[in-house]
Amino acid sequence: MTAIRRLAAILAADVAGYSRLMGADEEGTLERLKALRHELLDPQIAEHHGRIVKTTGDGLLVEFASVVDAVRCAVAMQRGMALRNAALPQGKRIEFRFGVHQGDVIVEDGDIFGDGVNIAARLEALAEPGGICVSRVVRDEVRDKLDFAFDDLGEQSLKNIARPVRVFAVRIGGEAAQPRISEKPALPLPDKPSIAVLPFQNMSADPEQEFFSDGITEDITTALSKVRWFFVIARNSSFTYKGRAVDVKQVGRELGVRYVLEGSVRKSGSRARITAQLIDATIGSHVWAERYDREVADIFAVQDEITERVVGAIEPQLYAAERFRSQRKPPESLDAWECVIRALSCIAQSSLAGYNEAEALCRRAIAISPGYGRAHSLLSWVLLRRTDWSGDVASFFAEAEAEARAALDLDEQDPWAHLTHGLVLYRQRRHGEAERAFHRALELNPNFALAHAVLGLPLAYRGAHREAVESAQRAMRLSPNDPLIVRQASHTMAFAEFAAGHYRECMAWARKTIERHPGHLPPYHALIAAAALQGDTLAATESMTDLLRLRPDFSLAWADKNLPLTGDIRGRLLDGLRRAGIPEE
Secondary structure (H helix, E strand, O other): OOOOOEEEEEEEEEEHHHHHHHHOOOOHHHHHHHHHHHHHHHHHHHHEEEEEEEEEOEEEEEEEEEEEHHHHHHHHHHHHHHHHHHHHHHOOOEEEEEEEEEEEEEEEEEEEOOOOHHHHHHHHHHHOOHHHHEEHHHHHHOOOOOOOOOEEEEEEOOOOOOEEEEEEEEOOOOHHHHHHHOOOOOOOOOOOOOEOOOOOEEEOOOOOOHHHHHHHHHHHHHHHHOOOOOOOOOHHHHHOOOOOOOHHHHHHHHOOOOOEEEEEEEEEEEEEEEEEEEEEEEOEEEEEEEEEEEEOOOOOHHHHHHHHHHHHHHHHHHHHHHHHHHHHOOOHHOHHHHHHHHHHHHHHHOOHHHHHHHHHHHHHHHHHHOOOOOHHHHHHHHHHHHHHOOOOOHHHHHHHHHHHHHHHOOOOOOOHHHHHHHHHHHHHHOOOOOOOOOHHHHHHHHOOOHHHHHHHHHHHHOOOHHHHHHHHHHHHHHOOOOHHHHHHHHHHHHHHHHHOOOOHHHHHHHHHHHHHHOOOOOHHHHHHHHHHHHHHHHHHHHHHHHHHHHHOOOOHHHHHOOOOOOOOHHHHHHHHHHOOOOOOO
């Protein structure tokens, strides 16, 4: 079919908080949406001569020949929704946002395209739940034909639209719609990730569950505040939004944060369903969402577990979101925080090239901001890890230790400073002191997944096999999707099993690590030695060939000098490497 152009009025619609509603009651939400479509939305669209172009899970795109019909239809639907929601608790209401624009569209195969459609969609995103936003051209066209009043929201820069669009909110009923843009200027964003935790909604009929939902909100806020990378809005400020239908973009502007965490709690009998979603408030897009179903025999234990899981998941998701944001900037315009975020991404690559780039980024961050402790911490770590591929640890110890101590001097309360100091101590074979440093990092942030992952190494050296395994498992449970955490935790599992003499289990974990991160060298050491001691000559030879391809100068002498080996573990690992055929020098 040939594409044609025509002037049309376009109405875009979606459900505010759709992910939250689906997480709390997926089947019920879908049934209520179907009923709304059948009983209210579709009949109103037909009555006002509209054509439904397409539907999504929570949205509609409707075309009208008349802009007057489009606005009348939008108001009628919102008024109908208000009546239906009046008797429902806030957490169970389905509220739509509408955007209406009039413009030129391209029609092809029944679908419509072009800036006219895009502007309508952007206007919908600006609308309050239960509200309608229209463009100036719509307001001007209908102002003398309809009795509705409009609130001027000013010029708005819409994503992927070349010129600003003047936006108006339709007054529905006798009250003015809340302006999307506060009369106060938006608070500036801090120079590190900023987040507000909104009160989790109680979706249960039992008002006593308010204590549970408020408790989860407070615990998550407190736990996030221990992550020194983050700027976290205090509980009292976030709780001013309790019980209100809010738009996360407005929350972001009012509180001066980039990210907003919201969620809900629904209890039925002995089970509870908790949902959480992290949103980039600057653009309204989802960063992460998860749902947890738990038995609530011990409500405080569930509260603690959910807090741990949510915080453990959020930290790497925020790093990933910040990294994506920084990658859109040219290298010369990066600030210290963005250099550090890119450095973390390079470290996750597990390659010499990645560590070299990470070192350069850390040094640049320090040059930009000498008092930035996190850059000193990461530089210390990078210097130590680079020796996996080249050089001797001893040649980097002085600077690595100096950088770790600089981080501690700058902020003794920073868990990362204690983590990297512990890594320096560990590589110096001061395992007891390293264990204490890792414990100190976890005292400051109990949900610090990387600290849990590395803590298992000195625990394994002192024979605490069960504790070492549990520490690594907790790291993976806290942050199952962060490749850096999973890599370190699975390597720790392999080493803990080797230390305990469980060579088959060691081989299994080492292989898992290598499969995901084939350029990461430490698990090869354990795999080669365990295979040789197990008598699996073929596996030992194959792994040794892979290691020597990645690092041709690897030798027993280098391993004895540079790996943090002591006692019986040192003897068995070197013996296994020797049996496999690793060169002496």
